[in-house]
Amino acid sequence: MTNETLHALRRDINEIDSELLILLAKRRRIAHSVVEYKINNNKPIRDEAREQALLENLISYGKSLGLDAYYINNVFQRILEDSVLHQQAMLQQNLNPEALGTTNRVTYLGGQGSYSQLAVHKYFSRRPGKLVELGCSQFDEITGAVEKGQADFGVLPIENTSSGSINEVFDLLQHAQVSIVGEVTHSVEHCVLAKPGTELGDINKLFGHPQPFAQCSRFIQGLDQVQLEHCDSTTSAMKAALECEHSAAIGSAQAGKHLGLEVLQTAIANQSENHSRFIVVARKPLQVSMQIPTKTSLIMSTSQQVGALADALMIFKQREINLVKLESRPVPGNPWEEVFYVDLEANIDDPNVNQALEELKPFTEFIRVLGCYQSESLKAVTPKM
Numbered sequence: 001m002t003n004e005t006l007h008a009l010r011r012d013i014n015e016i017d018s019e020l021l022i023l024l025a026k027r028r029r030i031a032h033s034v035v036e037y038k039i040n041n042n043k044p045i046r047d048e049a050r051e052q053a054l055l056e057n058l059i060s061y062g063k064s065l066g067l068d069a070y071y072i073n074n075v076f077q078r079i080l081e082d083s084v085l086h087q088q089a090m091l092q093q094n095l096n097p098e099a100l101g102t103t104n105r106v107t108y109l110g111g112q113g114s115y116s117q118l119a120v121h122k123y124f125s126r127r128p129g130k131l132v133e134l135g136c137s138q139f140d141e142i143t144g145a146v147e148k149g150q151a152d153f154g155v156l157p158i159e160n161t162s163s164g165s166i167n168e169v170f171d172l173l174q175h176a177q178v179s180i181v182g183e184v185t186h187s188v189e190h191c192v193l194a195k196p197g198t199e200l201g202d203i204n205k206l207f208g209h210p211q212p213f214a215q216c217s218r219f220i221q222g223l224d225q226v227q228l229e230h231c232d233s234t235t236s237a238m239k240a241a242l243e244c245e246h247s248a249a250i251g252s253a254q255a256g257k258h259l260g261l262e263v264l265q266t267a268i269a270n271q272s273e274n275h276s277r278f279i280v281v282a283r284k285p286l287q288v289s290m291q292i293p294t295k296t297s298l299i300m301s302t303s304q305q306v307g308a309l310a311d312a313l314m315i316f317k318q319r320e321i322n323l324v325k326l327e328s329r330p331v332p333g334n335p336w337e338e339v340f341y342v343d344l345e346a347n348i349d350d351p352n353v354n355q356a357l358e359e360l361k362p363f364t365e366f367i368r369v370l371g372c373y374q375s376e377s378l379k380a381v382t383p384k385m
């Protein structure tokens with residue numbers, strides 16, 4: 001094959017890819033129009049039966065074109081997820097017209113290319129309004145800026161599939177005067193990054209935020225004679241690595257590229273599926289439509305009697321409310337007292353949920369709803385292949 005033929009073939013591929021993008025944008029616009037019907041007819045945004053039938057038809061047709069079922073399912077699950085999350089965000093905006101302004105000032109940890117910034121982009125790309133980014137170096141600066149009205153939203157990591165809960169953020173939520181209004185999950189692909197020309201064997205210092213260090217502990221144990229340097233964010237870790245000879249940082253390949261760093265090693269997290277969940281906080285709570293999957297987060301402390309926590313949790317069971325997270329944290333200043341963080345698959349406007357919260361009162365010393373928000377963790381349907 002000649003060079004010219006290769007160029008011609010690549011031109012064809014480029015053209016097909018552009019057409020695919022045009023079609024995806026068109027598909028998304030049509031899905032947006034479906035929202036109007038769902039609002040007027042009070043139907044849930046998600047229609048699993050339709051998704052199942054759609055996937056099975058595509059898999060069967062795709063097979064006749066020589067494409068395999070796994071590939072078709074993967075591609076279309078992403079398309080459906082995008083479609084549903086966009087529609088849900090539209091519905092939410094319709095219900096809370098003031099929720100997003102023409103300009104949304106968003107504060108998060110780190111700067112260009114930090115994992116939090118990637119989560120901010122993912123969440124706000126589905127929502128209208130101009131994004132103004134305010135990078136911070138501490139979690140409490142984020143909630144502080146939202147409380148003082150210097151930012152409209154704050155985005156904070158709350159848990160990770162490898163390292164678990166981010167305690168500092170849970171502790172902040174005990175006292176911060178903010179409401180959780182959203183969540184977003186983002187896959188975190190840690191890499192080792194360094195100044196161009198550096199070899200992995202040359203480094204004697206590794207900069208990073210404590211969270212990525214925890215998530216990559218097995219890789220770090222395998223490094224010989226390397227000193228760990230804790231930084232405020234992955235952004236500051238990467239900047240430090242740029243200025244220090246024989247050093248490297250843990251961060252995303254995207255961020256590294258932006259700062260002029262080279263990737264020395266990819267996929268260094270303990271688990272190959274490494275995802276972080278972030279919460280979005282604002283000063284005021286939002287109303288969440290009953291037509292979309294919803295989470296309610298609350299904190300409570302139970303009375304010091306035998307079985308108080310079990311009694312409290314039984315209320316959710318009796319009312320068939322799914323509990324998706326339970327976390328306990330010490331109360332600062334009160335040794336051995338615990339406060340419990342609870343995430344429910346529930347909408348605070350549902351009378352059944354309201355009733356459950358009333359019934360909880362005798363078993364708790366204190367209870368506060370942290371927020372009710374659109375759940376972004378969609379359970380994919382499983383088509384017959």
Ligand SMILES: C=C(O[C@@H]1C=C(C(=O)O)C=C[C@H]1O)C(=O)O
Binds near residue numbers: 046047048080084
């Ligand atoms: C667009 C719709 O809403 C959702 C998105 C779908 C899609 O993008 O194909 C399919 C079913 C629904 O979960 C619809 O109901 O048709």
